[in-house]
Every structure is written in C-alpha cells, then in structure tokens.
Amino acid sequence: GEDVEQSLFLSVREGDSSVINCTYTDSSSTYLYWYKQEPGAGLQLLTYIFSNMDMKQDQRLTVLLNKKDKHLSLRIADTQTGDSAIYFCAEKNPNFGNEKLTFGTGTRLTIIP
Amino acid sequence: GAGVSQSPRYKVTKRGQDVALRCDPISGHVSLYWYRQALGQGPEFLTYFNYEAQQDKSGLPNDRFSAERPEGSISTLTIQRTEQRDSAMYRCASYGRGGQETQYFGPGTRLLVL
Numbered sequence: 001g002e003d004v005e006q007s008l009f010l011s012v013r014e015g016d017s018s019v020i021n022c023t024y025t026d027s028s029s030t031y032l033y034w035y036k037q038e039p040g041a042g043l044q045l046l047t048y049i050f051s052n053m054d055m056k057q058d059q060r061l062t063v064l065l066n067k068k069d070k071h072l073s074l075r076i077a078d079t080q081t082g083d084s085a086i087y088f089c090a091e092k093n094p095n096f097g098n099e100k101l102t103f104g105t106g107t108r109l110t111i112i113p
Numbered sequence: 114g115a116g117v118s119q120s121p122r123y124k125v126t127k128r129g130q131d132v133a134l135r136c137d138p139i140s141g142h143v144s145l146y147w148y149r150q151a152l153g154q155g156p157e158f159l160t161y162f163n164y165e166a167q168q169d170k171s172g173l174p175n176d177r178f179s180a181e182r183p184e185g186s187i188s189t190l191t192i193q194r195t196e197q198r199d200s201a202m203y204r205c206a207s208y209g210r211g212g213q214e215t216q217y218f219g220p221g222t223r224l225l226v227l
C-alpha cells in the first residue's frame with residue numbers, strides 16, 4: 001500500500017538549517033517530490049529526486065534519499081523568514097501512464113527570528 | 114495561460130446544492146489530475162484524464178462526484194447534492210510529457226458547504 005508520513009511541526013531559528021523528514025512505504029516509487037504551500041497560494045514544486053539517486057542539491061535545498069529505509073529528507077540551508085510554509089513530500093505512483101501523487105500530511109515550518 | 118487556473122477560487126454553498134469546479138490546465142498538457150485537500154491534510158487523489166479520456170476515477174469518494182474533460186483541455190469537477198463533509202480545497206494539476214516529470218498545481222478552489 002501507499003502511505004507517506006511526516007512530522008507535523010518544525011521550528012527553526014533564522015539562519016540555521018532546517019531538515020524536514022519523510023518516510024514512504026511504496027518501494028517501487030520512481031520519483032519523490034517536495035512541494036511548498038504558503039497561505040492562500042497553490043502548491044509550489046520545490047524539487048524532486050529520481051529513485052536511483054541518493055542526493056540532489058539545488059542552491060539552498062538538499063534532498064537526501066535512503067531507499068533502503070524508505071526515508072526522504074529536505075534540508076534548507078540558511079533558513080529565512082520566507083521559508084515559513086507547509087512542506088509536503090509526495091511519491092509518484094509507479095504504474096506507467098498514471099502519474100498520480102500520494103502526499104504526506106505536511107510539515108509546518110516556523111522560523112524563529 | 115502560463116499556469117494552471119481554477120475557478121471559482123472560493124465557493125460557499127448550501128447543503129444539497131450542486132457545484133461545478135473548473136480547471137484550465139497549462140496549454141498543451143495532456144494529463145489533468147484532480148485532488149482534494151482537507152484541512153490539515155495533504156492532497157488526496159480523486160481522478161485523472163489523458164486528453165479527454167478519464168483514466169482512473171478510483172479516488173472519487175462516491176457517485177455524487179463526477180468529472181469531465183470533453184475537449185481534452187478544460188475540466189469540470191461536479192459535486193451533486195453537496196454535504197458538509199465535502200468542504201475542502203479542491204486542487205487541479207496538469208502534467209506534460211516528454212521532459213519534466215512534474216505536476217503543476219493550480220491555486221485551488223476552497224469549497225465550504227453550510
């Protein structure tokens with residue numbers, strides 16, 4: 001079955017690094033994603049990683065994937081107030097042609113000045 | 114348009130009324146997905162289309178929910194005889210093939226059933 005889990009809340013001081021964790025259960029997932037949701041806005045794709053990769057870096061964002069443990073993390077370096085949002089991890093259905101995503105419950109990131 | 118658009122952005126209706134939610138995907142995107150997001154939860158899959166064909170409707174909660182995409186572009190999600198438990202954010206996403214392995218989401222329609 002498909003189930004994606006995240007912790008609900010994370011508080012980080014401005015300037016520190018934030019690490020948001022996610023676990024998933026479908027070992028056949030091909031792509032895993034991180035989306036950002038700000039109040040009143042849509043879901044913004046931050047980054048994604050293909051399942052044959054261990055790490056992907058994009059400016060302040062680093063994604064780590066431990067496929068053995070089915071664990072995905074998102075590290076945000078030098079966290080800023082604009083990073084306050086809810087972060088969702090999602091896995092893509094592996095069935096060819098059906099790209100539906102299964103999302104976690106989201107982690108609310110709060111920045112402490 | 115440049116992105117996915119949805120209308121209306123907010124809809125308040127009385128229990129028992131029908132509602133129609135519209136999604137206008139990114140031009141040229143073959144696939145269109147509908148999700149529902151309850152408060153404090155992540156989005157949950159409802160249904161999806163490739164062109165005008167509905168490929169998977171396994172996420173629709175019951176037969177009061179239906180969706181169509183008659184010309185392979187704009188899609189409408191219809192909820193008949195709305196109930197209070199239908200209150201949620203309804204999100205649409207479109208997906209292009211041949212390159213980006215990502216879905217692009219619209220701003221959503223927040224539905225409140227009184």
